[in-house]
Amino acid sequence: MADHYFSAEPTSDDVRRTVGCQIWGKPYAFTTSTGVFSRDRLDRGTSILLREVPAPTTGGTYLDLGTGYGPIACALAVEDPKAQVWAVDVNNRALELTAENAKTAGVGDRVHPRLVDDVPAEVRFDQIWSNPAIHIGKPELHKMLLHWLARLAPGGVGWFVVGKNLGADSLQRWLTDQGYPCQRTASAKGFRVLRVTATDEAPAPS
Template sequence: MADDAGRTHYFVEEPDAPSQPREISAEVRGKRLSFVTDRGVFSYGHVDAGSRLLAEQMQLPEDGDLLDWGCAWGLIGVVAATLRPELRVTMVDINRRACELAERNARRNGVEAEVVCGDARTALAGRDFDIIVSNPPISVGRAVVLGVMDHAAAALRAGGSFWMVAATKKGAKTLARELEARFADVEQVAVSGGFRVYRAMQPVAREDDADDR
């Protein structure tokens, strides 16, 4: 789907593009993985640089619960489940085709993961996590990205961390300030290829926290 400026985005329940699956392989953190991608889902036919950087940089606990927010075809969630078999991985996306691919790719790589299809803020209401990772859909607009941050701040367990990647040219530094308004501890952990990875911890108490859960 394209927005009013003609930019393509994939934050829709049912993509318009006809299905045309394409298989790819990728080595991430020393693991050779295989994926099926498709039109109408973010990062068709390749591993995008931002998601790769996030997958390479995220620091995973040995166990606990991880949420991949806006999973697309499942790169980050599958990498996490491959590296930490004891980690309970949940992947969520509003795009139904993306969810189908994420489930397929988890099976394809021999890992267990729960895939939830829908708006994370409602589909996962009341659930909390030890680590949340996201390459948020910045092309959809600022409000959606801020919603990702708000949900992460509300859904993190004590001691948990939120990891986010953003393109420098698409306002990463501004988004970092928004993170600082929601978390007491924000660190830029990597800059590469026009992308920045941030780790945020210690959510700041906000009046609307109860509404975000």
């Protein structure tokens, strides 16, 4: 049976390669491998998220939910030298790659790759960034999002990118119904960028 990128322990050979990309105007060379999400390139959804949402620069504690090999986590830490970034995934190979890529980017001391249950319960997040794993199924997706959104700090913000054909619009409505006001801030190439807030605060000017 083929590995899924959301397998805890990929059984495929660990065949590594380097993927180059630009995030917020800076060049990166990330190490990727088989058994992790989008091993051959920075995936389109993540690219759109990072293009449409400005980098945070004011410091804080950020969560990269479903980090993969860590492009979002590394870029957040590079752009915001005062930030602490927790990079969460269920895939141990992905977490190993995130640690390696963070070290290469010079932010290994501020990027914390962890399994879901290894993030201390007291940690609260000023921002959550994610290209969520829609393919885990709606019940597990909803459970995951509610778990982490409950850990937003007061006034915290979540940034999500979701394919329109994968239910972005219905997810937007569902999040609002759960008490997390959700606005669409951008649409591009079949993807929606969603801004989720912990309160009924108005969206920040773009």
